[in-house]
Amino acid sequence: MMNLFVLQLLNGLQLGILLFLIAAGLTLVFGIMDVINLAHGVLYMVGAYLIATFAAATGSFWLGLLLMLPAAAAVGLVVEFVVMRRLYDRSHLDQVLATFGLVMIANEAVKMIWGTSPLSVPMPDILSGSVPLMGPLKYPVYRIAIIVAGLAVAAGLFVMVNYTRVGMLLRAGATNRSTVSALGVDINRLFAIVFTLGAVLACLAGALVAPILSVDTGMGESVLILTFVVVVIGGIGSIKGAFLGAILVAVVDTLGGVFGPILLREVLDPAAAGQMGRVLAPMLVYILMAVILFAKPAGLFGRPA
Amino acid sequence: MNHKIKLLASTLLTVGLTAPAFAQDVPAAANDDVLKIGLVYTLSGPPAALGEQARDGFLLAAESLGDIGGMKTEIIIVDDEGRPDLAADKARELVQRDNVDFVVGPIFSNILMAIVQPVTSTGTILISTNAGTSTLAGDSCNPNFFTTSYQNDQNHEVMGAYAQSQGYQNVFLMAPNYQAGKDSLAGFKHSYTGATAGEVFTELGQLDFSSELAQIAAFQPDAVFTFMPGGMGVNLVKQYSQAGLTEIPFLSAFTVDETTLPATQDAAVGMLGGANWAPDMENEANKTFVDGYIAKYNAVPGTYAMQAYDAAQLIDSAVKKLGGDLTDRDALRAAIHEADFDSPRGDFSFGANNFPVQDFYLVEAVKREDGMYGTSVKEKIFDDYVDNYAAKCEM
Incomplete structure (x- = not known):
């Protein structure tokens, strides 16, 4: 049971890192630009499709990853310029409608470009296989690589937000947008930077999971809800909050998903226990959210309105 | 008058009852x-x-x-x-x-x-x-x-019979939570009487099996039996070999086959399945x-x-x-x-x-002579096999 706990903790950490990469962009867009972007999951999906395309074209995962980053930035800039820019002054309802429409358009567009069959991305040779953990337990190298890469990105973001001029503007924007604008900062440029940064991070998350999962339309929607939970728990606009929130949500989700059914199996038949566990795990996440919001209504690191 | 209405009613009733019956029989x-x-x-x-x-x-x-x-x-x-x-x-x-x-x-x-x-x-x-x-x-x-x-159970029964013949004592069972998944595990257990190390039903369409693989790694069963058709199987097989679990025999039905082998390739070679046919027959x-x-x-x-x-x-x-x-x-x-x-x-x-009466085989994933991947017949498990439900059918 201890072994299982350790493995699930690692799985939770890996999922948390992914959620963080997606949530970091979302929380910035939400906190600084005050835009609810339901299409953020689309960027995650696009990242996976981009690396599938580039990796297939170049025959190398690493070249694919390298080419994916500028392409992701380009996608971010285009979406910001074409769609997001028009939504800054609109109500939240308009934003929800427009970005939800974008989700559908993007999913159909992806089907038209890449077809309906899922794509797969070959795993780089040096990261395939597994390392011994404890006793007979092994853990896939690639999942460890995701954790390491995600932590590196988190550290980079931490430095950028706390010690650079752009980071200062981001923090200022998240705290009080109108003052930043009044001080003569080009707010449009700041918004474009924020959105593109978020897009690149989400695409990176998509690219990193591509070798583990098959690349498919709709993969973005499945993570979007959890990501919103992360943003709300962490506090809107806070990168630090997004990081802690993501790890918390993912660990609760993965541990609940396994230990829930195991405990339930003691009292129910396996099919019902499995089903209950599936229902239970996401519920735990929302219960966690409710408890945190009850204690801290603005989230762990959010500023009270 | 009353009589006429009765006549009309009974005529309508007869027409009403027989017309659809007729339409039903010859479309x-x-x-x-x-x-x-x-x-x-x-x-x-x-x-x-x-x-x-x-x-x-x-x-x-x-x-x-x-x-x-x-x-x-x-x-x-x-x-x-x-x-x-x-x-x-x-x-x-x-x-x-x-x-x-x-x-x-x-x-x-x-x-x-x-x-x-x-x-x-x-x-x-x-x-x-x-x-x-x-x-x-x-x-x-x-x-x-x-x-x-x-019948859905049958390929799984093949694997159950194989697990039984190998003398496995605790097998980890896993299938998606829908009718065929339940039929699958029921089929396996129909011909396997040993203990189970765990029985997990996953969501239909699930692609990340890290939780389930963690359980397999922790329980260290004699063998794993699963039913994960299509994209689910591709992801499971790849993740199974990435997690270094290949020493635990992987028995499956509809998981390692010609639809998934092009994607899993070497990761699946040697994995066993049950089927009513293989391309090298x-x-x-x-x-x-x-x-x-x-x-x-x-x-x-x-x-x-x-x-x-x-x-x-x-x-x-x-x-x-x-x-x-x-x-x-x-x-x-x-x-x-x-x-x-x-x-x-x-x-x-x-x-x-x-339903068909046919033979069933243990098949193994192999790299074929033409360089493509396919399954290959290893041994015949059942001859002219009739499903377990046929007796309940009355037509």
């Missing part, structure tokens, strides 16, 4: 001279590869047969998108608007359960080329429903089928393709027997039941419940 489609066949397969989303194989297998047979049953043939292909509600609507359209004579498909049991009633209640013949739900083999068997595949009909399929689609066919290929051959044989006259429905059903064609799998006949 409008039977009266034209075109043989219309509707294919209902899942052609989008992660399981699309299965539907595509089945469709291609059917079309390959249709192409080599020319006019199926000697009649002008029209084939209508619809995508159920894996959604039972949509499948039921599309099946109704096929039967009521397009007037098809036969509906062939689907891949998944939940889709089959959704289309059985809309199709067969009009008297149209439904031929499943994959899904073989236990209810349709037993209590709810249906004279207008045939299957060229198997040696007989004339199989050689024609496999060579034709590889030449046309440049891929190794799987059971999905083979069973759909047989459905086309089955329709052809039955319609030819009747000389294209489909109005005598009893004669049509009897002609189909004779199954007078050469199946690539060898022995094939229909049991009393319109």
